[in-house]
Amino acid sequence: MKLLLEPDLSSYTDEAYEADLLRLPAHRYSKAMTYRFIADRKRCVKAYMLLWEGLRQEYGVSDAPSFTYGPNGKPFLLDSPEIFFSLSHTGNAVLCALDGREIGADIEMIPRQNWESLLRVFSEEEASEIVHSPAPEISFARAWTRKESFLKLTGRGLTDFETLRAIPTRDTPEVCFETVTREADGFVYSTCRFTGNPL
Secondary structure, three states, rough: EEEEEEEHHHHOOOHHHHHHHHOOHHHHHHHHHEEEEEEEHHHHHHHHHHHHHHHHHHHOOOOOEEEEOOOOOOOOEEOOOOEEEEEEEEEEEEEEEOOOOOEEEEEEEEEOOOOOHHHHOOOOOHHHHHOOOOOOOHHHHHHHHHHHHHHHHHHOOOOOHHHHHHHHOOOOOEEEEEEEEEEOOOOOEEEEEEEEOOO
């Protein structure tokens, strides 16, 4: 697995952003321009540039990546279907995960508090563990990124809260997680991969 992380987009200057815009293929340029705010455009562009750099570093793929989307929005590389990737961003941080097998990744800011949604998105057992942990906000972010990375791995659409509550936040015989807390930077990220037969 190859992870590329931009932890602070405040260092992504307007000049660098404008230069990257000129390098984008038409499909990604169009995607970036759908965002109203420049901060969202920068996240979109930087995520793509991380993917491009990761493909070059890890797989020797120098051409600009082109991808299509599955029925639930999961992206796939058109020219290199044997390479899997997942993109995510939050606040000023952008994450790209690449692997030779299917992968999901999610990055989230550590919330100040988010207890209103706790029982909507977590099981009672998970919610209790979060609330009673030494650092509930970090525990919340760690569990949430695991659920999101699982959704990105499986390519499943999210239809209701009951489905979300049933998504695991711990390793199972089918999937395994890796989670990193960057408390000083204010975010957590997780990756999820299949361990055996896909669900």
